[in-house]
Amino acid sequence: MKKNIAILMGGYSSEYQISLKSGAVVYNMLDRSKYNPYSIHIFKDKWVYVDESGNEYPINKDNFTTVIDGQPISFDCVFNAIHGSPGEDGYMQAYFNLLNIPITGCSMYQAALTFNKRDLLATLKPFGIKTAESFYLNLGEVIDEEAIITKVGLPCFVKANRAGSSYGISKVYKKEDLKTAIDISFKEDTQIIIEEFLDGTEVSVGVISYKGEVIVLPITEIVSENDFFDYEAKYLGQSQEITPARISKDYENKVKAQAKKIYETLGLTGFSRSEFIFKNDEPHLLEINTVPGLTKESILPQQAAKAGISLVDLFSNGIEEALKNN
Structure with missing residues (x-):
């Protein structure tokens, strides 16, 4: 019996x-011999199932079901492809x-913690995870530029x-540009x-739960054509993403060990992608993404491909791991 899969986006x-x-991409690549995929669009003003013709069917938030041609549809599993809120910050996870x-x-x-960079770094520091020097600021607080610098x-x-x-995100070179x-x-x-600039x-x-085992995928080196790995570099082709990374075996072993340690220390499951910069020959953690990009050009799928894992297998495994852990 094929399972109904709601793909959140x-x-x-x-x-x-x-x-x-x-x-x-998830919708197109899901194995139709195992799953019936449904595209579920989640926005502040509406939650709807959108069929291939663009027709919209409201989602009942009381039980997360919909009705199609008079037939109620429920879901066996949810595939989370929402980057940012409410898919990456814990709200969807709590709801389901x-x-x-x-x-x-x-x-x-884990979603709420990893989405909050400040809390994440504070949590990992006692475990020996190196990070950049940082300064925290909340809206409404006095901005002391001298103290920050x-x-x-x-x-x-x-x-x-x-x-x-x-x-x-901005890279600031001069004190007078800090406020902007x-x-x-x-x-x-x-x-x-x-945060301090790490040169x-x-x-x-990428670290994932795959067939019941935590595995570290081949590492990707980020070489931005811009001043840093900004939106244009990530999504408009203004960067090189080189997999496997051109780093020494020592660097590779160190960063793989750190990424796996973080994944297991936090008790993560499913997909994760951690960003590091090497400083004084040691990897320093920048952030963790628990709902990374999943297009064919995205970093995690690139890494999976290098490891011999197709998108079909990657997505199927994500669903099977979720079903097993429920």
Whole structure:
């Protein structure tokens, strides 16, 4: 008996268009011999099932069902392809946990923690995970530019604390540009994190639960044509994503060990992609994505392909792991 799979896409954040692309790839690549896929668009003003003709059918939020041609449709599992809120910050995970419907990826607490860069880094620090020097700022607080620069130096990065896809991020070289960068970040979030600039090789490391085992995928080296790995570099081709990364075996072993340690320490499940920069020959964690991009051009699928895992297998495994863990 084929299982009904709801593929969540869209979301409430600036990343919704990227999510729609990821969700479309999942929809197209799901194994039809095992699953009946349904595209579910989640927006603030509507939750709807969208069929291949573009017809919309409302989702009943009480039990996450829909009605098609008079027939009620329920779902055996949810495939989460929402980047940002409410798919990557714990809200969807909590909702489906209450309904007892399996959802791919990590649980509510892990999603909320990894989405909050400040809390994530603070949680991992006692476990020996190295990170950049940082300064925290909340909306409405007095901005002490001297204190910020004294702690993190220049250049520095100003980031929205709870946002992805490089929205709300700026690289600041001069003190007089700091306020503008802070204002940009506050458009995305009420909390921001200001970090020192780490001048070194940047890599992205995928770690997934695959057939019951935690595996580290081949590493990707990020070489941006821009000043840093910003939105244009990520999504408009203005970067090189080199898999496997051109790093020494020592670097490879160190960053793989750190990525796996983080995954297991946090109790993650499903997909994850961690970003690191090497400083003084040691990997320093930047952030973790628990709903990474899933298009064919995205980093995690590239890494999976290098490991001999097709998109069909990657997505099927995500669903089977969710069903098993429920």
